[in-house]
Amino acid sequence: MTLRRSLPGLVAGALGISLTLSAVPAATASAKAQAPTTPTVSEQQVMPHLRALQRIADRNGGNRAHGTQGYADSVAYVKSALDRAGFRTKLVPFTYNGATGNNLIADWPGGDPDHVLLTGAHLDSVKESPGINDNGSGSAAVLATALQVAKSRLTPERHLRFAWWGAEEPGLIGSADYVGKLSGAERRRIDVYLNFDQAGSKNTQQWLVVHDDEHGETEAQQAFESWFAERNIPTFDIGVGGSDHESFGNAGIPSSGFSTGISDCIHEACDNLANVEPKTETTSTDALIGVLWKLAATIARR
Ligand SMILES: [Zn+2]
Known part of the structure; x- marks a missing residue:
């Protein structure tokens, strides 16, 4: 060459x-000189999404669980923000435990459809909790990132798709439904799936970066570890599992992403707005944006 x-x-x-x-x-x-630089966000560009999800829980019996109005309102909130920004959105229904749930899928027009960069988070809570750190925080980080893509009018090499999964809490139901409906060819078009589950935990000392044992150290994992290392933020490797990336791992699709760890309030009523540290949530969003910008601009051979 x-x-x-x-x-x-x-x-x-x-x-x-x-x-x-x-x-x-x-x-x-x-x-x-004219190439757009990678944006960053302020707390004011992320935390309002978490306040909105808290309000949704507050007016719907304190939770946003599968099969509830709180979940439906959460989906409607994220979808309307994406629609206004120019994404092509769709609700993909599935049934679990006698109730219909929806995955929300948002495509950013452009990019190579044979090389999809898929970024996602689960949007449901458990019935006992408003689920603001688990997983309003991951959902808000992914939404804020998508809105930056639109604001920057990013023209990626890879095709960018964003997903908010339903019914993760009862057992990764929404993401498993999505992956299960993909054809073999559609699976192969997904270069990597990035998952974010609990992105704003209080007292975060290190970011837990997903290492995909089946695929080794992926370019996504390397990109996250570089992003944090450049800012002297410690990281720790964790395996694929315990959240929606497991659905992708089960289908042989490479994945990465990160978590800021399980909080004392997980799955409890106290997982509310006060259970998220705004600075951590903002750092998580900036890390996601930084890595997404990098992966969006390159198509590596597999
Ligand atoms: Zn979760």
């Missing part, structure tokens, strides 16, 4: 057409 690219330069140099050559670096430099 290197040889092939340097050959025209050598030939041109031998022919003495330096005028033509000098135009090439100038054009490249100007294209680079």
Whole structure:
């Protein structure tokens, strides 16, 4: 590759057409200068989503569980924000325990459909809890990231798809339904799935980055670990499991992502707005944005 690219330069140099050559670096430099930089978010761009989910729980009996109005309202809230931003959204229904649930899928127009970067989080809570850290926090981080994609009018190499899963809490039901309905070809088009479950835990000392044992150290895992290392933030490797990435792992689809760890209030009424640390939630969102921008711009061979 290197040889092939340097050959025209050598030939041109031998022919003495330096005028033509000098135009090439100038054009490249100007294209680079115009390339959009990776955005970051403020607390004010993430925390309002968590306040909205708390309000939804408050007016629906204190939870956002599968089969409840609280879950339906959560989906409606995220969907309307995505629709306003220009995503192609759809609700994909499934049935569990006698109740219909929905996965919310949002596609950002453009990118190579044979190389999908899928980013997701579960949007349901358990019945005993408003589920603001588990997993309003992951849902809000993914939503804030999607809205940055729209705001930046990102033109990715990979196709960007975002997902909010239903019925994770009763056993990864929504994500398993989604993966189970994919054809073999559709599975192979997903380069990697990034999962975020509990992204704003209080007293977070280190981010738990998902290591995919089946696929080794993926480019996604490397990208997360680089992002945190560049900011002197400690990380710890965890395996695929315990959240929706397990559904993808079971189908042989590579995955990564991270968690900030289980809080004392997990699955309890006290997993409310006060159970999320805004600075941690903002850092998690910035990490997701940083890695998504990097992976969106490159298509690696598998
Ligand atoms: Zn969870």
